[in-house]
Amino acid sequence: MKIFKALMVTTAVSLALMAGTAHAENKKIALVVKALGIGFFEAANKGAQEAAKELGDVEIIYTGPTSTTAEGQIEVINSLVAQKVDAIAISANDKDALVPALKKAMDRGIKVISWDSGVAPEGRAMHLNPSSNPLIGNMIIKLAADQLPDGGDVAVLSASATATNQNTWIEEMKKVQGNYKGINVVATVYGDDLADKSYRETQGLIQSYPNLKAIIAPTSVGIVAAAQAVEDAGKVGQINVTGLGLPSEMAGHVKAGSSKSFAIWNPIDLGYSATMIAYDLIGGAEAKPGAELKMGRMGTVKLDDNNEGAMADPFVYDASNVEEFAKIF
Amino acid sequence: MAKILKNREILLVIAIAALLVAITLRFPGFVAPANLARVYNDTSILIILALGQMAVILTRCIDLSMAANLALCGMVAAMINAAFPGVPIPLVILVVVALGALLGSINGLLVWKLDIPPIVVTLGTLTIYRGTIFLLSNGAWINAHQMSDAFKALPRAPLAGLPVLSWLSVLAIAAVYLLMTRTPVGRAFFAVGGNPHAAVYTGIDVGRTRFLAYCLSGALAGLSGYLWVSRYAVAYVDIAAGFELDIIAACVIGGISIAGGIGSVPGAVLGALFLGVIKNALPVVNISPFAQLAISGTVIIIAVAVNARTEKRKGRVILKKAEAV
Numbered sequence: 001m002k003i004f005k006a007l008m009v010t011t012a013v014s015l016a017l018m019a020g021t022a023h024a025e026n027k028k029i030a031l032v033v034k035a036l037g038i039g040f041f042e043a044a045n046k047g048a049q050e051a052a053k054e055l056g057d058v059e060i061i062y063t064g065p066t067s068t069t070a071e072g073q074i075e076v077i078n079s080l081v082a083q084k085v086d087a088i089a090i091s092a093n094d095k096d097a098l099v100p101a102l103k104k105a106m107d108r109g110i111k112v113i114s115w116d117s118g119v120a121p122e123g124r125a126m127h128l129n130p131s132s133n134p135l136i137g138n139m140i141i142k143l144a145a146d147q148l149p150d151g152g153d154v155a156v157l158s159a160s161a162t163a164t165n166q167n168t169w170i171e172e173m174k175k176v177q178g179n180y181k182g183i184n185v186v187a188t189v190y191g192d193d194l195a196d197k198s199y200r201e202t203q204g205l206i207q208s209y210p211n212l213k214a215i216i217a218p219t220s221v222g223i224v225a226a227a228q229a230v231e232d233a234g235k236v237g238q239i240n241v242t243g244l245g246l247p248s249e250m251a252g253h254v255k256a257g258s259s260k261s262f263a264i265w266n267p268i269d270l271g272y273s274a275t276m277i278a279y280d281l282i283g284g285a286e287a288k289p290g291a292e293l294k295m296g297r298m299g300t301v302k303l304d305d306n307n308e309g310a311m312a313d314p315f316v317y318d319a320s321n322v323e324e325f326a327k328i329f
Numbered sequence: 330m331a332k333i334l335k336n337r338e339i340l341l342v343i344a345i346a347a348l349l350v351a352i353t354l355r356f357p358g359f360v361a362p363a364n365l366a367r368v369y370n371d372t373s374i375l376i377i378l379a380l381g382q383m384a385v386i387l388t389r390c391i392d393l394s395m396a397a398n399l400a401l402c403g404m405v406a407a408m409i410n411a412a413f414p415g416v417p418i419p420l421v422i423l424v425v426v427a428l429g430a431l432l433g434s435i436n437g438l439l440v441w442k443l444d445i446p447p448i449v450v451t452l453g454t455l456t457i458y459r460g461t462i463f464l465l466s467n468g469a470w471i472n473a474h475q476m477s478d479a480f481k482a483l484p485r486a487p488l489a490g491l492p493v494l495s496w497l498s499v500l501a502i503a504a505v506y507l508l509m510t511r512t513p514v515g516r517a518f519f520a521v522g523g524n525p526h527a528a529v530y531t532g533i534d535v536g537r538t539r540f541l542a543y544c545l546s547g548a549l550a551g552l553s554g555y556l557w558v559s560r561y562a563v564a565y566v567d568i569a570a571g572f573e574l575d576i577i578a579a580c581v582i583g584g585i586s587i588a589g590g591i592g593s594v595p596g597a598v599l600g601a602l603f604l605g606v607i608k609n610a611l612p613v614v615n616i617s618p619f620a621q622l623a624i625s626g627t628v629i630i631i632a633v634a635v636n637a638r639t640e641k642r643k644g645r646v647i648l649k650k651a652e653a654v
Contacts, residue, residue, distance in 0.1 A: 161618040190618040195561040204612025252473030
């Protein structure tokens with residue numbers, strides 16, 4: 001028994017030593033995702049690997065539970081603490097449940113940040129949002145305006161009239177509308193995120209506004225239904241459908257020509273930026289309101305009062321890259 | 330004149346005509362033949378579903394699971410097509426119609442053999458069918474580019490001026506009309522709903538008749554599943570969420586009595602068309618989205634109120650004395 005105990009201690013010590021030596025060489029950054037096997041997160045890992053390659057002395061530990069549970073993530077966090085990683089960048093399954101485990105990690109000197117899906121402020125140094133409301137509002141009208149050099153009538157097809165996200169984005173869009181000369185927002189209609197109602201509302205727009213040049217749909221159900229309605233009405237080339245959508249859902253409509261481009265966050269950039277920020281924090285940068293953290297090729301992120309920051313404009317997808325991303329998410 | 334006004338179908342035709350006139354005042358393009366054809370095409374799926382629901386309601390039952398059944402069959406159709414694009418579309422349709430009938434028969438069996446109230450049975454299967462879609466698809470969408478061109482093209486293909494989707498609804502109307510008026514089963518639907526006890530004495534198996542009504546509504550929901558998914562070129566868990574209420578509303582507006590036994594195929598079709606005209610008109614007449622919901626609701630209440638009045642007259646006092654007491 002004594003021998004066994006001694007053996008255990010020796011192993012533990014040697015393991016710790018080994019971990020210690022690894023620490024001196026490479027910084028270990030753990031990218032913890034909601035669950036393994038999800039295309040979106042695999043893509044984020046791709047970005048993290050890219051960042052690691054660029055930085056040179058970083059090793060990425062890509063991990064997560066097998067199903068999207070907070071319990072699973074707590075186990076993963078505990079094992080990462082035991083492995084003495086330098087930083088944890090997590091997309092959380094639960095805002096609050098992970099806080100105690102992450103606090104423990106921070107007590108051990110591990111830098112903790114959240115990205116994509118945030119953790120409550122007590123449980124992380126900072127949170128990286130993929131984008132921000134003003135950036136999204138600006139992007140959706142820019143997408144329409146870019147295809148309309150001479151201006152023209154555009155309409156908005158939203159989700160429901162009470163949807164917080166969409167209403168905020170549309171409000172932000174209207175604030176910057178003046179920057180796009182000749183772009184005339186003629187109507188905002190609501191498809192309630194139902195395929196049939198969105199389709200019908202689009203048909204209504206096509207009839208009511210014969211000079212309509214673009215439909216902006218900042219909702220993934222709406223943009224698909226609007227594109228289909230435009231195709232069925234034979235208006236491909238006359239009316240461009242744009243807004244926010246997922247590449248896998250929009251690939252067919254980009255190919256059909258009803259949508260020239262649309263936007264959504266880029267998971268590769270998100271994984272890349274999270275890794276870069278974690279590295280910056282390990283290097284001694286401090287996450288506090290007003291601070292600017294480095295994100296490599298993505299520039300810098302400025303933190304607000306909640307220690308949250310927005311990465312960038314939503315990423316634009318068009319015929320040149322949609323097929324490639326459709327395989328990812 | 331009074332006799333004409335008592336005829337539910339004629340009343341509905343007048344209401345739809347009045348509605349069209351009112352819409353035209355605000356948006357003249359609405360009554361253009363091409364647009365009316367478009368409105369009919371858009372309403373086709375609702376018509377097919379209302380026919381199935383009508384059969385169920387006639388037997389004093391209700392089918393709340395129709396939209397969930399539609400969504401499940403639609404998802405299965407899309408998954409078959411995505412996995413095996415070579416499977417001919419008619420075969421896919423056959424499979425989903427059979428699947429729909431099977432799902433409907435589960436409702437029917439529970440109502441028939443276990444005697445559970447239909448509203449409870451179908452509320453339960455509604456959730457089960459929606460849940461099954463999630464299990465099948467893992468919550469993922471089947472998108473336009475995963476479906477074959479033939480799969481998406483069929484309902485849109487023009488045939489003698491109208492898309493195939495419209496023709497399929499015409500076919501369904503004709504078939505259900507024949508079933509209702511020319512076959513023993515059709516008459517049994519009315520008999521069972523009108524007076525279940527009397528139906529038993531005439532040798533009709535009430536449970537079996539209800540079972541058949543559920544099979545019919547299931548099969549029509551299965552067909553609609555394919556049509557819905559190919560028309561909107563997308564399949565996911567929530568398609569047609571809440572549509573069961575539209576289907577029941579179409580039946581109620583069409584004069585099919587929720588108490589069973591009263592109703593007609595033209596009534597169901599006109600009820601669906603009435604809703605279809607409103608749904609298609611609201612986007613072009615510029616009404617706030619909040620008012621839209623209120624308008625749809627008001628129309629349904631008015632329809633039910635009119636129904637209740639016409640049904641009341643049917644009662645006959647046979648014991649004057651008893652009434653006086």
